[in-house]
Amino acid sequence: MLILASSSPRRREILSKFIEDFEVVPSEAEERCSLSDPVQYAVELARRKAKDAHGRFGGTVIGADTVVSINGHILGKPKDEEHAFRMLKMLSGRVHQVTTGYCIIHSGEEHCGSVVTEVKFRELDDGLIRAYIRTGEPMDKAGAYGIQGKAGLFVEWIKGDYYNVVGFPLEIVWKLRELGFKVI
Numbered sequence: 001m002l003i004l005a006s007s008s009p010r011r012r013e014i015l016s017k018f019i020e021d022f023e024v025v026p027s028e029a030e031e032r033c034s035l036s037d038p039v040q041y042a043v044e045l046a047r048r049k050a051k052d053a054h055g056r057f058g059g060t061v062i063g064a065d066t067v068v069s070i071n072g073h074i075l076g077k078p079k080d081e082e083h084a085f086r087m088l089k090m091l092s093g094r095v096h097q098v099t100t101g102y103c104i105i106h107s108g109e110e111h112c113g114s115v116v117t118e119v120k121f122r123e124l125d126d127g128l129i130r131a132y133i134r135t136g137e138p139m140d141k142a143g144a145y146g147i148q149g150k151a152g153l154f155v156e157w158i159k160g161d162y163y164n165v166v167g168f169p170l171e172i173v174w175k176l177r178e179l180g181f182k183v184i
């Protein structure tokens, strides 16, 4: 049995485009981590999520974690609206990285990796940032935005896998295929 260890509806939706049969379980792993490198941080959290679910249910388990970073500085999920405002101000007019770490535990082995997508935001004025925050969209998302929603408007360009920004790089699907799962 294939298990997605995630409470993110976006991850479930992306995986379901490619794989028919899987279960979803919310991960109970600790989400705080002292690593400061975005790749190491995202992979470590993905590994914890996968291990936690694997310990409880067995099977083949996928864990993933997405972080937004700018100049090597990690922006997690906003704690409140002011925090979201500061993050979006920081991203305005600049290029940032979205990194998703993933870990697949299969037949007792860990297959971990990470994917980075670069995103350039247009200049955002304070009124637009405030209006966006009022939609509630930023609050459960790394970097305080969702590219799949209204923040799609903020993007000048993107380099790399779009699905990675939403939280589920398609490299995971290719890895699953290598491990023998039927995709498409």
Ligand SMILES: Cc1cn([C@H]2C[C@H](O)[C@@H](COP(=O)(O)OP(=O)(O)OP(=O)(O)O)O2)c(=O)[nH]c1=O
Pocket: 005, 006, 007, 008, 010, 011, 026, 027, 049, 064, 065, 066, 067, 068, 098, 140, 141, 142, 143, 145, 146, 147, 148, 165, 166, 167
């Ligand atoms: C940048 C960005 C992030 N996100 C989301 C993806 C992730 O769900 C979230 C980052 O938080 P994560 O901790 O990676 O994931 P999660 O807590 O939502 O789910 P779980 O740990 O149970 O798997 O931000 C978007 O949906 N769109 C975006 O454009």
